Amino acid sequence: xxxxxxxxxxxxxxxxxxxxxxxxxxxxxxxxxxxxxxxxxxxxxxxxxxxxxxxxxxxxxxxxxxxxxxxxxxxxxxxxxxxxxxxxxxxxxxxxxxxxxxxxxxxxxxxxxxxxxxxxxxxxxxxxxxxxxxxxxxxxxxxxxxxxxxxxxxxxxxxxxxxxxxxxxxxxxxxxxxxxxxxxxxxxxxxxxxxxxxxxxxxxxxxxxxxxxxxxxxxxxxxxxxxxxxxxxxxxxxxxxxxxxxxxxxxxxxxxxxxxxxxxxxxxxxxxxxxxxxxxxxxxxxxxxxxxxxxxxxxxxxxxxxxxxxxxxxxxxxxxxxxxxxxxxxxxxxxxxxxxxxxxxxxxxxxxxxxxxxxxxxxxxxxxxxxxxxxxxxxxxxxxxxxxxxxxxxxxxxxxxxxxxxxxxxxxxxxxxxxxxxxxxxxxxxxxxxxxxxxxxxxxxxxxxxxxxxxxxxxxxxxxxxxxxxxxxxxxxxxxxxxxxxxxxxxxxxxxxxxxxxxxxxxxxxxxxxxxxxxxxxxxxxxxxxxxxxxxxxxxxxxxxxxxxxxxxxxxxxxxxxxxxxxxxxxxxxxxx
RNA sequence: GACCCCAUCGUCUAGUCAGGUCUAGGACAUCAGGUUUUCAUCCUGGGAACAGGGGUUCGAAUCCCCUUGGGGUCGCCA
Numbered sequence: 057x058x059x060x061x062x063x064x065x066x067x068x069x070x071x072x073x074x075x076x077x078x079x080x081x082x083x084x085x086x087x088x089x090x091x092x093x094x095x096x097x098x099x100x101x102x103x104x105x106x107x108x109x110x111x112x113x114x115x116x117x118x119x120x121x122x123x124x125x126x127x128x129x130x131x132x133x134x135x136x137x138x139x140x141x142x143x144x145x146x147x148x149x150x151x152x153x154x155x156x157x158x159x160x161x162x163x164x165x166x167x168x169x170x171x172x173x174x175x176x177x178x179x180x181x182x183x184x185x186x187x188x189x190x191x192x193x194x195x196x197x198x199x200x201x202x203x204x205x206x207x208x209x210x211x212x213x214x215x216x217x218x219x220x221x222x223x224x225x226x227x228x229x230x231x232x233x234x235x236x237x238x239x240x241x242x243x244x245x246x247x248x249x250x251x252x253x254x255x256x257x258x259x260x261x262x263x264x265x266x267x268x269x270x271x272x273x274x275x276x277x278x279x280x281x282x283x284x285x286x287x288x289x290x291x292x293x294x295x296x297x298x299x300x301x302x303x304x305x306x307x308x309x310x311x312x313x314x315x316x317x318x319x320x321x322x323x324x325x326x327x328x329x330x331x332x333x334x335x336x337x338x339x340x341x342x343x344x345x346x347x348x349x350x351x352x353x354x355x356x357x358x359x360x361x362x363x364x365x366x367x368x369x370x371x372x373x374x375x376x377x378x379x380x381x382x383x384x385x386x387x388x389x390x391x392x393x394x395x396x397x398x399x400x401x402x403x404x405x406x407x408x409x410x411x412x413x414x415x416x417x418x419x420x421x422x423x424x425x426x427x428x429x430x431x432x433x434x435x436x437x438x439x440x441x442x443x444x445x446x447x448x449x450x451x452x453x454x455x456x457x458x459x460x461x462x463x464x465x466x467x468x469x470x471x472x473x474x475x476x477x478x479x480x481x482x483x484x485x486x487x488x489x490x491x492x493x494x495x496x497x498x499x500x501x502x503x504x505x506x507x508x509x510x511x512x513x514x515x516x517x518x519x520x521x522x523x524x525x526x527x528x529x530x531x532x533x534x535x536x537x538x539x540x541x542x543x544x545x546x547x548x549x550x551x552x553x554x555x556x557x558x559x560x561x562x563x564x565x566x567x568x569x570x571x572x573x574x575x576x577x578x579x580x581x582x583x584x585x586x587x588x589x590x591x592x593x594x595x596x597x598x599x600x601x602x603x604x605x606x607x608x609x610x611x612x613x614x615x616x617x618x619x620x621x622x623x624x625x626x627x628x629x630x631x632x633x
Numbered sequence: 634g635a636c637c638c639c640a641u642c643g644u645c646u647a648g649u650c651a652g653g654u655c656u657a658g659g660a661c662a663u664c665a666g667g668u669u670u671u672c673a674u675c676c677u678g679g680g681a682a683c684a685g686g687g688g689u690u691c692g693a694a695u696c697c698c699c700u701u702g703g704g705g706u707c708g709c710c711a
Binding site (some may be wrong): 086087088090120121122123125126188191192195196199203206207208209210232233234252255256257258261263265266268269270271273275276277279280295296297298299300301321323324326328330331332373413416417418420422423424425426427440443444445446447448449450452453454455456457459463501503504505506510514532536570574581582583584585586587589590591596597598599600601602603 | 650658672704705
């Protein structure tokens with residue numbers, strides 16, 4: 057009955073049919089389609105992918121959508137996109153652009169129910185699994201009782217005492233029931249883990265776990281075991297939160313006569329505070345804020361209906377939809393923690409840098425090399441160098457790597473990629489500038505950019521209308537414009553007409569004029585005139601080098617902004633000291 | 634609480650499996666100087682760790698045990 061997938065796939069796409077003795081390495085990433093891909097999941101995917109690439113094997117993607125309540129098609133597309141953005145391509149799995157397909161599908165578990173049923177029947181018929189009729193409420197009560205008495209709870213196998221006719225009758229009545237796997241008595245399970253070594257669990261620690269839910273869907277444990285077998289998965293690389301599951305899977309595999317895969321459990325990724333980095337962290341941050349504000353009903357503008365609000369507030373496991381979470385964060389003024397791949401994409405990080413950083417979290421190539429590309433990972437990745445201890449996610453190191461990568465880029469590349477970034481997230485920058493302006497804008501910012509987000513955030517003033525620039529009476533603004541015997545306003549007024557005569561309006565020509573003026577009037581101290589101009593045209597003390605800044609703005613805008621700034625002189629000087 | 638996993642600078646790690654070359658290396662962060670028209674870069678230098686206690690051994694960051702600390706799991710979620 058078992059399909060020998062490894063043989064079936066050899067030869068496909070002209071692969072390595074001559075190496076028939078060693079089974080082709082096949083790894084898989086199997087997320088549930090809830091929300092975007094978070095960094096922990098991304099790292100698991102990366103390790104699976106890199107391991108398959110290194111071994112010349114195949115990397116598959118499977119969607120674990122057996123929870124009818126939580127699965128949604130749109131969410132799954134979200135992380136396909138995240139994976140593709142990172143450059144993690146799957147050989148088999150859901151079809152998406154030029155990825156996916158394959159002979160061992162379907163790759164959505166919800167479409168494989170008949171396969172699970174076949175094996176399920178086999179187990180029940182052979183007495184290795186049995187039907188159980190306790191209701192969820194009864195089980196919850198039993199757990200609570202055990203907890204109150206401070207004893208560990210384990211399913212009491214009550215259903216095992218049911219005689220065959222009772223079971224038959226109840227089934228005929230259509231009584232809801234689950235199927236439980238009968239854990240063999242007194243058999244300690246030892247699993248071999250490529251990272252952790254031998255892990256041994258006593259049979260008495262395991263209960264007869266559910267393998268089919270009352271709705272007819274298999275549980276995770278059962279579906280995983282069947283699918284991994286049918287899909288020919290040889291190596292299961294996943295987060296350590298799954299370690300406790302592996303003995304269950306091993307037992308199922310033994311019972312079904314399947315080979316066990318090689319397991320590799322990778323340590324978890326933590327937040328800086330030491331807690332597990334989880335996609336629920338965003339909701340956690342929001343809930344904490346909501347509680348401290350004592351909000352009983354959804355705040356205005358959050359677009360959440362009161363009932364959903366109450367449910368979300370009351371259930372630690374509940375997650376808001378991404379859009380609603382963002383809205384709520386906006387309304388409350390909370391900064392959501394960046395934990396999804398997508399968050400870093402929005403933040404202007406390079407996919408190859410995130411991939412590099414993720415690889416370094418729990419793995420190292422040995423020696424001192426830290427920065428490397430995809431090809432290097434595919435060439436060097438191995439299970440033997442995976443670190444056992446958990447790692448904290450360090451934003452500042454990621455940022456430093458991103459800076460290095462941007463600085464190492466050649467100029468044309470940078471312009472192109474910043475343009476692509478703007479196309480995706482900041483189209484206004486492209487609309488408001490000519491191609492030439494944008495190029496100058498990009499290059500003027502390159503050396504000072506740690507992310508693609510930096511030039512955008514600090515460069516809003518470039519695309520704003522001349523007449524909405526304001527000069528808030530901050531310390532920096534006052535220093536540039538008001539301080540000193542000869543103040544910034546004075547210098548601004550003095551160079552204004554000089555700039556008006558500047559022709560052509562190029563950085564070098566502007567530089568010529570301003571340095572000459574500074575030589576004559578400020579002992580060659582260019583800053584004394586550059587800074588007032590910077591503040592006048594941007595409204596603040598920060599901008600790219602002044603000559604570039606002025607070129608991007610153009611002569612008209614520069615003069616208009618200087619004039620408006622000068623006009624606000626009295627008002628600004630009236631403030632503060 | 635029970636079971637399981639883990640333990641080198643603030644953080645990620647090299648070194649551990651095959652004990653000596655480790656007065657423990659790198660990176661990020663930090664501190665001090667310097668360059669710079671702002672911000673950011675950039676350059677130079679400094680401080681910073683083998684969790685504690687027992688063994689084994691001529692010799693332990695490396696092997697063993699205990700303690701402590703951190704984490705994971707304990708769902709008809711995956």
